[in-house]
Amino acid sequence: MIRNEECIVLSNQEIAHNIFELTLKGELVQQMNEPGQFVHLKVSDSVDPLLRRPISIAKIDQATDMFTMIFRAEGNGTKLLAQKRVGDVVDVLGPLGNGFPVEEAKAGSTALLVGGGIGVPPLYELSLRLKMRNVNVIHVLGFATKDAVFYEEKFAELGDTYIVTVDGTHGEKGFVTDVIAEQNLSFETLYTCGPTPMLRALEAAYPEKNVYLSLEERMGCGIGACFACVCRTQEDPTGYTYKKVCTDGPVFKGGEVLI
Amino acid sequence: MIRNEECIVLSNQEIAHNIFELTLKGELVQQMNEPGQFVHLKVSDSVDPLLRRPISIAKIDQATDMFTMIFRAEGNGTKLLAQKRVGDVVDVLGPLGNGFPVEEAKAGSTALLVGGGIGVPPLYELSLRLKMRNVNVIHVLGFATKDAVFYEEKFAELGDTYIVTVDGTHGEKGFVTDVIAEQNLSFETLYTCGPTPMLRALEAAYPEKNVYLSLEERMGCGIGACFACVCRTQEDPTGYTYKKVCTDGPVFKGGEVLI
Amino acid sequence: MSQLAVNLPGLQLKNPIMPASGCFGFGREYSQFYDLSTLGSIMIKATTVEPRFGNPTPRVAETTAGMLNAIGLQNPGLKKVINEELAWLDQFDVPIIANVAGSLEEDYIEVAREISKVSNVHALELNISCPNVKTGGIAFGTIPEVAKELTKRVKEVSSVPVYVKLSPNVSNIVEMAKAVEAGGADGLTMINTLIGMRLDLKTGKPVLANNTGGLSGPAIKPVAIRMIYEVSQHVNIPIIGMGGVQSAEDVIEFFYAGASAVAVGTANFVDPLVCPKIIEQLPVLLNELGFDHISECTGRSWKKNEKLAYHRA
Amino acid sequence: MSQLAVNLPGLQLKNPIMPASGCFGFGREYSQFYDLSTLGSIMIKATTVEPRFGNPTPRVAETTAGMLNAIGLQNPGLKKVINEELAWLDQFDVPIIANVAGSLEEDYIEVAREISKVSNVHALELNISCPNVKTGGIAFGTIPEVAKELTKRVKEVSSVPVYVKLSPNVSNIVEMAKAVEAGGADGLTMINTLIGMRLDLKTGKPVLANNTGGLSGPAIKPVAIRMIYEVSQHVNIPIIGMGGVQSAEDVIEFFYAGASAVAVGTANFVDPLVCPKIIEQLPVLLNELGFDHISECTGRSWKKNEKLAYHRA
């Protein structure tokens, strides 16, 4: 069930250049069932900024009612979010959408988790859950540059972790797809979140695999009412069939929607 | 000289129902020469509220770069101002306008200071300065009700002080003008600040006295550029002569402008 | 008798608060948050004869104290709206106002005729801001004669009262209002969005795929208030006001301007519970302000008489 | 050569930033804060033949992310503006754009003829949003033929180029722009304020003594951007853009839309130093975005070619 709650800031730290890790406490954590869902945040009491901001859930701790997000402070809204101090409240609407299906990766099989930049965060809770289900996890995480890298050790604790930077300042140089090919990584299921060109490349590269992609789109309501975030399906690319990223997604099966 | 400075909050306390006493520190205090001047405050970094808020200077301490304001938290802007905590910064433009001429009251003479509600604050610095110049000060301070009364003792330390409330819950019942008449107060100079009907009544009642009135008007710029705050002169009530409350006032001599 | 009940042509409303068209879908999503029967009415999403996919994304952009949208009238088409959405809404005790859109006069007429027959549809809202294919895309709502004619034709086929939704993107809103009143409109709803645009700092290109979009939210409230103030003094049909409403105070301001009911759009995205919250706060605010009934507020900005029992239920 | 220098008809500007008319008086007040010679230009307050007192107060009201004003063209009249204000401004190295207003065509013509002779007046800005007494108060700027004719007549008598200031309160801004271009306008300035209104919660009455007022500030920026985007693609004269500009980023957005210079209005009231701050930040921002010269930004939202040296100084 979706809830709207004023959650309390337990911590908010810059963990990489302009990248913040924000942990909130609230009862709506009890509603969070899947990795890859997101919340819709009102970052200020005023009308500036007016709209909520969608941010993925990176870690869920139902025992303590805590959840963690990782975001990049870039525009007006995320910059204000970066300023929240311990004890402040944040108005949270969530959890929203459908996350990554962990049950699609069988115990003993291998799942490849590919993240790009600020698409990396939801993969962390996903990896934790896959690991708990005895799925073998491999991570390929792409960033623009060394300064932007976060959670390298945390992912490494869960499975093989390849870091890729566009400028080669850390880990491999290039794109995640290059590394997957070079390293000859073998896997049964692929979960990915990141920039659209990356998702497109991965979907094209592994048509025979079980692929799950998490999409981004500009949102209004975040709950399916405003039709801001629709995408077309691959089956009906010019008709009027559609999926809403906020409620049907943000995670879709490879081949399902046009990206 | 007018300055624009980020001042630091030294204290902010509720001293009566919804009435706050705010003390700021900043170098622009060195520019404050007269009681009755005001500052123009930006209460938030965002565009909501967009405009500055004019607030009178209630106390000036040039030795320590501190000044105090007293305001009622009523609308959006003043409510945000009421939330400022020690150490926060407030963007101050000031000092603005022309204040009460203290030199108009001679040493040994009596000055009557009449304040209404949130018009009371600027009279405090005025009274301090008159007192320093050995002027005998009498205060008649009107408030809506007991809860709204502030600074009674502070004024009493400086001279006779009559409190008047509309509902009679504290001090005399009625209006300031009633009390002045009943108490048969005699004085040479009258300084007043408060609601327009009160100013009008006082101006009408004491045409032969030396009267100084502080006016309020909705403001844009606060520095004389936008022509938002003009009033007409008594000499030319229908022509195009005008005075700007923000730069020619807020204090005017009785008989000068149409109120 | 409730302080909030309001009677308008076709609409006996328990309160004058309703979500604005396009900001509430067909209600399903918001029914997760509260009982839709608490609402005065629901203005459902624009319906066209055929299903529409709408515009490419991005379809929304944020502006200072507002948002732009270019959804492009996405909807499942007349048949599905009737058979699925309106049928589903029938479980609630709430009269529906059906927003009718099209690219040709004939489209409007067909939707109006069919949808007005549905039992829970108590009124139509003619969305005349749509581009008119016949006049090369000029909106129906910017030429008085075109709007009047459209209203007349729709009135002829509609089984329920017709409200016409005025576009604010005109030189003379009073002239438009009078034209649709002359065309037989039973009421007005106003305002639709202002046309606006945002450009991306890095690319220089429009943020919306459609380039321009409709500006809504608190930023436009002063324009809405002004237009309702002007129009309400020149027509004899009631106005459902909208444009930036976020609070009970805003609702009262719209009534003062001349509205008899108020719709809430963009604010639903910010706070999904905004409508029931306003409905709860309104009686408190009315008592504070000294009104027995909300209809006493209508037109107070320009009416001479202090107390009015205009269309008290 | 500076990254910011811009050449427009009559105006060789060291930078494209200027305070908007009515938001800067005649510069005296702001000269306490900085050297006015740092400005690209100054659009002085509207001047009429005779002195005007303007409207009763309250003349301003705040709205969400905006403000309403109904100053009513208060000014000391043509003679004093020339002899006192323009004479005083002559000490600064800054070309002046004189805003010309009136209630009759003849008023405009007289002000334009006289004020355009003053040596530091390098261009006129025709404020056609004023109510036209002859047409019962309908603004000159809402009827294309009237605006065109006014432009033509003013052009005949003006010794300097004439920019026409467009009102956004029209159905078709492109049509208005084309009309004044046909009338001989050398440039456009846009947008003037949207008409808006606020009502007082307690009294129910308008906050402004004049009832309605002009809405300015960040709230209207998306409307300004949209109109400049549309107009700049349909005229061959340059546009000085305005409406809600607060920052260097906003300036670039106006250039992308199609502006060749930008005026700052309401923001001066919020931050008296906003203009010099923007002038300082612009080169930094241009470098970040990879532009050699600000004129490369003009019209980028709709132009095909990547690099443009449109009216580089």
Ligand SMILES: Cc1cc2nc3c(=O)[nH]c(=O)nc-3n(C[C@H](O)[C@H](O)[C@H](O)COP(=O)(O)OP(=O)(O)OC[C@H]3O[C@@H](n4cnc5c(N)ncnc54)[C@H](O)[C@@H]3O)c2cc1C
């Ligand atoms: C389902 C989903 C999950 C996301 N998870 C994360 C996350 O875990 N960490 C993170 O850093 N970012 C995440 N994003 C992106 C994040 O929502 C944007 O970075 C953020 O909204 C930008 O807001 P701003 O105020 O910084 O930027 P502004 O440019 O001021 O935003 C203006 C408007 O555009 C929207 N917008 C801007 N960029 C994006 C974007 N990339 N996607 C969607 N809307 C955008 C904003 O929401 C706002 O409405 C996610 C987006 C979606 C859709």
Ligand SMILES: Cc1cc2nc3c(=O)[nH]c(=O)nc-3n(C[C@H](O)[C@H](O)[C@H](O)COP(=O)(O)OP(=O)(O)OC[C@H]3O[C@@H](n4cnc5c(N)ncnc54)[C@H](O)[C@@H]3O)c2cc1C
């Ligand atoms: C010279 C001068 C000195 C003042 N000194 C004091 C003081 O010492 N203490 C104090 O409490 N108040 C003082 N006021 C009044 C104070 O400025 C207003 O109460 C305040 O601006 C209201 O802002 P708000 O955000 O609470 O109200 P809102 O209603 O949200 O304000 C909306 C707009 O209206 C303006 N406004 C509203 N009420 C007034 C008013 N009475 N006068 C001028 N503008 C108004 C605001 O500035 C703002 O632009 C003074 C006003 C002036 C002109």
Ligand SMILES: Cc1cc2nc3c(=O)[nH]c(=O)nc-3n(C[C@H](O)[C@H](O)[C@H](O)COP(=O)(O)O)c2cc1C
């Ligand atoms: C996302 C979105 C979609 C909209 N869709 C419609 C629509 O389909 N039909 C219509 O008449 N108005 C539509 N509108 C306009 C609203 O009904 C309303 O008139 C406008 O948004 C002003 O109100 P607000 O400021 O409260 O949002 C839409 C507005 C938004 C924000």
Ligand SMILES: Cc1cc2nc3c(=O)[nH]c(=O)nc-3n(C[C@H](O)[C@H](O)[C@H](O)COP(=O)(O)O)c2cc1C
């Ligand atoms: C207080 C005030 C007075 C104005 N006076 C004039 C004027 O005399 N002549 C004119 O053409 N525009 C006038 N304007 C309009 C501005 O020049 C400008 O077009 C408008 O405010 C939009 O810009 P902004 O949002 O940056 O303020 C005035 C605006 C304000 C706020």
Ligand code: FES
């Ligand atoms: S964001 Fe409103 S439907 Fe998805």
Ligand code: FES
């Ligand atoms: S407030 Fe602008 S002139 Fe006084």
